[in-house]
Amino acid sequence: MDRPGASEDVWHTLVHVCQQWRFVVFGSPRRLNLQLLCTPKRVQKILDIWPALPILMEFLATGMQLGNMANIAAALKQHWRARKIHIWDIPNSLMKEFAEMKKPCPELTSLKLNTNEEYVPILPDSFLGGSAPRLHTLDLCGIPFPAIRRLVLSIQNLVVLRLWSVPHSGHIPLEAMVTCMPALTALESFEVGFQSPQFQVGGGTRCLPPLMRIVLADLTKFRFKGNCEYLEGIVSLIDAPLLYHFEITFFNQLIYNTPLLHHFISRTEIIQAHYRAEVEFYNYRTEARFSSQNVMASHEVMTSHEGLFLRILCTPSDWQLSSLAQVCSSSFPLLYTLEHLKILSNPSHWQDGIENTHWMELLHPFTSVKNLVLYDGPFVAPVLQELAGAGGVTEVLPMLRNLHIEGPQQSKPVEEAIRQFTAARQLSGHPVAVLYHPWFSMTSATT
Numbered sequence: 001m002d003r004p005g006a007s008e009d010v011w012h013t014l015v016h017v018c019q020q021w022r023f024v025v026f027g028s029p030r031r032l033n034l035q036l037l038c039t040p041k042r043v044q045k046i047l048d049i050w051p052a053l054p055i056l057m058e059f060l061a062t063g064m065q066l067g068n069m070a071n072i073a074a075a076l077k078q079h080w081r082a083r084k085i086h087i088w089d090i091p092n093s094l095m096k097e098f099a100e101m102k103k104p105c106p107e108l109t110s111l112k113l114n115t116n117e118e119y120v121p122i123l124p125d126s127f128l129g130g131s132a133p134r135l136h137t138l139d140l141c142g143i144p145f146p147a148i149r150r151l152v153l154s155i156q157n158l159v160v161l162r163l164w165s166v167p168h169s170g171h172i173p174l175e176a177m178v179t180c181m182p183a184l185t186a187l188e189s190f191e192v193g194f195q196s197p198q199f200q201v202g203g204g205t206r207c208l209p210p211l212m213r214i215v216l217a218d219l220t221k222f223r224f225k226g227n228c229e230y231l232e233g234i235v236s237l238i239d240a241p242l243l244y245h246f247e248i249t250f251f252n253q254l255i256y257n258t259p260l261l262h263h264f265i266s267r268t269e270i271i272q273a274h275y276r277a278e279v280e281f282y283n284y285r286t287e288a289r290f291s292s293q294n295v296m297a298s299h300e301v302m303t304s305h306e307g308l309f310l311r312i313l314c315t316p317s318d319w320q321l322s323s324l325a326q327v328c329s330s331s332f333p334l335l336y337t338l339e340h341l342k343i344l345s346n347p348s349h350w351q352d353g354i355e356n357t358h359w360m361e362l363l364h365p366f367t368s369v370k371n372l373v374l375y376d377g378p379f380v381a382p383v384l385q386e387l388a389g390a391g392g393v394t395e396v397l398p399m400l401r402n403l404h405i406e407g408p409q410q411s412k413p414v415e416e417a418i419r420q421f422t423a424a425r426q427l428s429g430h431p432v433a434v435l436y437h438p439w440f441s442m443t444s445a446t447t
Contacts (some may be wrong), residue, residue, distance in 0.1 A: 003325065008100045008134070008405065012108040016273045032340075036050060036055050036056065036096050037056050037057075038055055038057045038071075038072070039057075047321075054107055055075055055078060056085075056374075057072065057075060057084070057086065058084065059086075059088075059350070060086075060087075060088045061087050061090050062387075063096070066093065069091075069093060069097075069267065072097070073097045076101060079103040079128075080106065080107065082108050082198060083110075084109060085110070085111050085112070085440070086110065087112070087113055087114070088112075090113060090114065090115040090117070091117060091121060093370075095115060095117070095120055098121075098123065098127070099121045099123055102124075102126040102127070102128075103130060103336050104129035105129075105132050105135075106131070106394060107135065108128070108132045108134060108135065109134050110135070110137040111135060111140075112139040112140075113140050114139075114141040115141070116142060116416045117142070118401070119169075120144055120169070120170075120292050122144040122146065122169055122170060122348075123143060123145040124147060127151060127371065128151060130151055130154055133155060134155075135155045136152075136159040137158075138158060138162070138163075139161075139162040140166075140223075140309075141162070142164075142166075142167065142195075143166075143170065144166065145163070145170055146170050146171060146173070146176070147171060148176070149180055152180045153179075155183065155444055157262075157325060157359060158183070159188050160187070161183060161184065161187060161189070161190050162189070162190075162191040162417055163191065163192045163223075164191055164193045164223075165193060165194075166192070166194050167196075168195065168307060171194065171366075173307075174190075174230055174233045177192070177233070177351050178233055178234070181234070181237045182214055185214060185215070187218065187219050188218045188219060189219075189221040190218070190219060191222075191223070191224075192221050192223075192234075193223065193225030193226065194226045196251075197227055197252075198226065210375075212244055213239050215238070215239045215241070216240045217242065219238075219240040221243075221245040221305075222240065222243055223245075223246075223247040224248050224249065225248075225249035225251075227253065228250055228256050228257065229257075231258070231261060232259075232304075234366050235261055235263075236260045236264075237308040239392070240268055240319050240365065241267070241268065241270075242270060243268050243270060244271070244305075244306050245306060246265075246268070246271055246308045246309070247309040248309065248310050249312075250310075250323075251276070251313050252313055252314035252319065255326070257330070258327065258330055258331040259332045262330060262331045262333055265308070265334065266333050268309075271307075272351070275338050275340065276339070276340040277290050277291075277338050277340065277342070277366075278341075278342070278344070278363040279290075279342065279343045280344040281317060281344070284313065284314075285311055285313050286314070286324050286336055287309070288309075288310040288324060288328060289308075290307050290332075290338070291306065292306065292307070306333070312324060312327065321358040321359065322358050322361075323388075328362060329361060329364065329365050335365040335366055335429055336366075336367055336368060339369060339370045340369065340373075341369045341371070342374075343372075344375040345378075356390040359382070359386060361396060364395070364396055366397060367399065369397050369399060370400060370401045371400075371401070372404065373406060374404070374406070375404055375407055376408045381411075381413040381414050381417040382405060383417075383418075384417035384420065385417050385420060386422070386426075393428040393430065394430065400425075400430070401433065402432065402435060403418075403421070403433070403434045403435070404434075404435050404436075405418070405434065422434060
């Protein structure tokens with residue numbers, strides 16, 4: 001693999017071939033897109049020897065020495081030449097230099113800053129002089145920049161906006177984010193995520209849907225991590241007809257009220273086309289993944305970038321189940337068209353005594369499911385027993401045709417629950433075939 005920025009640095013070889021090549025190369029610096037690659041060790045030499053070409057900085061700052069830091073600071077002072085700045089693992093001492101960058105960067109096209117430090121210096125409203133008109137990529141991870149609105153509004157065609165792992169000190173008020181949205185019509189990728197929950201997201205009020213929504217016609221990727229009220233405020237403003245990767249991570253809340261998220265998904269045709277779901281419970285989170293893949297093999301991790309992904313961060317299994325049921329039933333209209341559902345859980349994580357009504361709440365919207373896959377665990381028997389009850393036979397999973405039980409061996413409680421369930425379905429006129437297998441591919445199911 002080439003080192004970062006290697007492709008932008010190859011012209012150095014040409015200018016050393018002969019004087020004629022040197023004249024040719026330096027005669028058309030813009031057409032050849034000449035840039036100076038600045039690394040911590042070679043900044044001063046590059047700035048002193050080479051012509052005043054645009055500057056590219058792309059490196060990992062881990063373990064950077066004090067002298068090298070001074071070199072980078074010297075390059076940052078030539079703000080009018082900065083074209084691309086990509087620096088990972090930035091120490092706080094260098095972040096202070098960025099906080100002092102108060103002059104516009106008219107040539108800057110890509111800015112990526114990442115830090116793992118605590119108590120990171122806050123970027124002020126005057127960062128970059130509030131002006132970077134040519135910027136197409138803005139990627140800040142772990143960087144507090146609450147006054148980002150001014151900079152974003154100065155950008156003409158921002159394509160990638162990533163504000164991830166935003167610390168508490170850099171929380172971006174919902175009102176500020178909302179006012180940025182009209183300037184983001186060229187976005188293709190949008191990611192905003194916070195390190196911790198922020199409950200006062202909008203001064204205690206919910207943002208009302210606008211009379212005219214903003215169409216993000218090129219947006220294909222949208223990732224969010226935070227409280228549901230914050231996401232509601234964003235999706236109330238936008239339409240994203242071509243969105244095909246939508247990833248949501250919610251912090252733990254008692255109530256998830258997301259009617260506007262439901263409407264947003266309903267307006268996104270590509271996400272609506274999905275017909276396969278996988279639900280999994282972990283020790284510290286629960287996840288639901290919706291996909292239109294043709295094959296979802298047992299124990300296969302869904303790595304496709306296409307789909308709708310929901311993650312809720314909470315620990316007790318009954319909270320996970322209740323939270324997932326709330327969000328799925330109120331927010332995801334596509335549940336009513338899904339044909340395949342798979343549920344997995346870590347047996348050691350699952351708690352006894354969970355109210356089976358939570359399972360009914362979760363499964364109730366899946367009215368079109370024909371194939372249900374359950375990985376043999378402590379939750380299987382109670383679920384099937386509840387489904388075999390008077391209300392579960394006809395009201396929950398009415399279209400179910402195949403029940404797949406995965407696992408090395410079925411326990412006696414599971415076998416008895418399966419017997420009760422299949423008998424009840426047979427009597428109701430909704431028979432179900434039961435298939436046992438340790439490894440399962442949905443393509444083998446009879447629909």
